[in-house]
């Protein structure tokens with residue numbers, strides 16, 4: 001069952017939470033909604049669940065508009081951030097609850113609940129109340145309750161935000177395996193980019209109620225469509241430098257304060273257009289003075305174990321990059337950096353749009369690449 | 374089914390009872406005030422005669438005077454005595470358990486059925502040497518027994534009502550005081566603040582609103598209720614402890630002058646509506662309204 | 669002398685005086701509070717002692733223990749020339765009134781409280797305001813008109829009539845209280861129920877109501893005690909001895925005696941107070957909460 005948003009908007013009394021959302025999710029796909037707090041992720045899920053209704057536009061399950069379908073008739077499973085278990089019921093009754101609503105006979109109901117409990121490794125906790133479980137166990141109860149009725153669509157609203165770091169990684173794998181095994185179309189909300197990168201087939205990046213980019217994790221990282229996506233993804237974040245473009249024969253010169261370099265690429269923009277240059281910390285290398293493009297003074301050194309993360313300033317502008325542990329660089333040292341020219345990004349200063357890649361990577365191409373898994 | 378059918382269905386029994394015993398009575402009181410209905414239960418409209426009668430009633434001045442004294446002094450006890458109890462039990466005594474014990478003790482008058490509570494006071498005010506007050510006065514001053522309820526009926530009803538109302542104020546003030554962060558007091562102590570300044574600058578601001586609330590709330594109740602007076606002195610001797618609402622009750626249910634009683638009530642109802650408006654302003658109303666999150 | 673020891677003595681020097689000062693404050697507070705509470709203490713002590721003694725010295729010291737005061741339990745008491753109905757009839761009626769009131773009040777206010785707390789409908793704000801307004805409104809001022817309404821409905825001199833009136837007076841408050849409990853139920857639990865296949869009503873009684881059980885317990889206790897203690901409505905609207913309740917029973921003994929028989933009165937009063945004492949001891953927290961809501965009694 002495909003899920004399609006068509007020009008969907010949601011307005012609360014005076015606040016536009018979602019505006020003109022358009023996207024399609026394929027059957028069996030695992031999609032993450034990623035974005036800063038308040039960008040409308042939960043609102044999107046709630047509309048899918050039928051708890052909120054779109055102010056405008058249509059939501060399709062397959063080719064059926066389901067805007068006004070009651071939540072109970074949608075056959076979806078949902079896990080909330082707080083898990084929302086029924087505190088007055090045992091784990092067994094919690095998991096069996098959706099089946100009880102479908103009037104499944106008690107014996108069959110409990111049988112299926114136990115089977116689902118085994119799936120999430122909860123078979124030993126069936127008679128406990130939710131308050132007697134750990135966070136991870138509660139999360140699995142919520143998951144089992146969402147899965148037990150074999151939903152067409154699984155909605156997860158930050159299901160792992162209450163878990164500690166190690167459990168999180170464990171649950172990530174489990175959830176991902178389970179989803180592939182059961183082939184349930186899944187939409188997960190998160191604001192943890194690592195989690196999204198690790199789990200999703202495709203990630204939709206939301207900001208202020210609009211989709212910024214909807215792509216596979218690799219594509220998002222390598223070809224961010226605009227400054228927002230570039231800034232949002234990647235840790236530590238991409239470096240941004242102010243510059244302008246001067247056209248040359250066969251290419252152009254990127255000219256900034258205290259640096260310039262030649263790029264063998266052509267852009268159809270006016271000469272001397274102001275741009276934002278984007279370089280990921282990993283794409284910068286410390287080189288000798290002669291080969292260096294940027295010259296900077298080191299202001300901070302963080303030891304990350306395998307490597308070191310350095311912060312430096314070029315005049316006013318900060319820049320961050322990695323060096324290996326054996327490089328002897330101290331505070332206040334002047335160093336010279338060279339970017340990997342294949343991996344730099346040029347964004348329009350005005351619109352934030354990626355000028356180098358936006359035309360090369362079209363949406364259809366990416367969708368063709370992933371499609372069904 | 375439209376979305377709002379269900380909530381209205383759920384509200385129906387509530388609305389029915391309110392309609393039957395609040396809305397209708399307000400209307401009936403208003404109409405009845407302009408009739409001279411008596412035990413025959415006939416609606417004879419007599420215009421403003423009832424209100425003229427109120428003003429020319431020979432007891433009018435005494436009853437208005439009594440009402441003022443009763444409401445004023447009881448209110449003072451309700452607020453200041455309650456404040457004293459709350460301060461002592463929630464601020465000066467830092468031990469949770471004993472504070473709770475005293476507050477619980479002071480809850481007793483409020484939850485004791487009125488008949489029993491008044492019985493306790495009847496013993497205190499008993500006119501023979503058996504009563505508590507008379508026992509004490511004869512012990513300390515070797516006085517002859519005094520018929521307290523006959524000699525000092527107003528004092529008696531003020532004391533009896535004051536004590537019941539005090540526990541209400543005490544509970545509200547206590548919880549306001551308890552919600553002040555303890556660190557604030559410690560900081561004040563370290564800064565060397567005086568007792569008075571702790572009260573004025575830390576405690577008072579946080580109980581300002583509760584004090585206003587309790588004052589208006591109690592004013593509203595005191596103006597219109599008379600249950601304890603009815604049981605203790607029944608307004609007597611003669612009219613010495615008769616207050617306005619009790620007078621209205623007596624007129625209606627003792628003399629069966631329903632029309633006149635209603636006219637007396639109507640004036641109270643109007644005052645009550647005005648005071649309720651004030652109270653509504655005092656409620657932090659918007660905090661209570663949360664919209665539904667299911668569409 | 670090193671730096672460390674230079675720093676530590678400062679608070680040590682100050683704390684004894686602080687301690688002594690605050691100790692004195694606490695002790696004085698205890699003395700004042702105890703003194704203020706003494707009358708209260710004696711009142712209730714007397715209630716108990718007087719009920720089991722035949723004669724008292726100085727008003728409060730029992731001379732001889734007796735159960736004669738409790739004779740109302742096994743025989744019909746005579747007041748003046750009239751014989752009072754059995755206390756058990758009065759107890760039964762009181763129980764009927766309090767129990768019926770509790771059931772009516774809880775059902776109505778749980779429904780209304782949920783609708784006001786959780787549902788969207790035109791006029792919701794208006795209703796919320798009215799609930800507070802009604803809660804504060806001094807309904808005793810309307811007693812004469814209520815008499816007329818009851819008379820019209822043929823409910824004068826019936827416990828049902830009093831029960832309905834009392835319920836009407838109480839539901840604004842209990843609705844307001846239970847609404848607060850509903851407000852505290854997390855939305856996502858209710859959402860889960862809807863997604864798991866419940867409609868609004870099913871979600872309400874299968875998931876939400878079990879979560880407000882403490883609130884329901886609180887308003888149940890409260891309305892039971894309110895019904896149990898009711899006096900004025902019974903005194904005004906009930907005349908038949910068949911409908912006598914404990915409150916009016918007691919009032920008849922108080923009112924009819926020339927020489928007050930305190931022994932009998934206190935015994936009957938104590939008997940009447942038993943459920944109140946029970947709830948007072950075991951459910952104090954709820955009772956305090958109720959009073960925060962501002963119960964109407966002066």
Ligand SMILES: Nc1ncnc2c1ncn2[C@@H]1O[C@H](COP(=O)(O)OP(=O)(O)OP(=O)(O)O)[C@@H](O)[C@H]1O
Pocket residue numbers: 012013015016017035036037038039040041042043044191666
């Ligand atoms: N019921 C509501 N009434 C009014 N405004 C709302 C409501 N629900 C959400 N909003 C607003 O809509 C916007 C989007 O909210 P939403 O809950 O979807 O954010 P989110 O992306 O899930 O954020 P978070 O990561 O913090 O959970 C927010 O600005 C929020 O304030």
Ligand SMILES: [Mg+2]
Pocket residue numbers: 041042043157
């Ligand atoms: Mg959210």
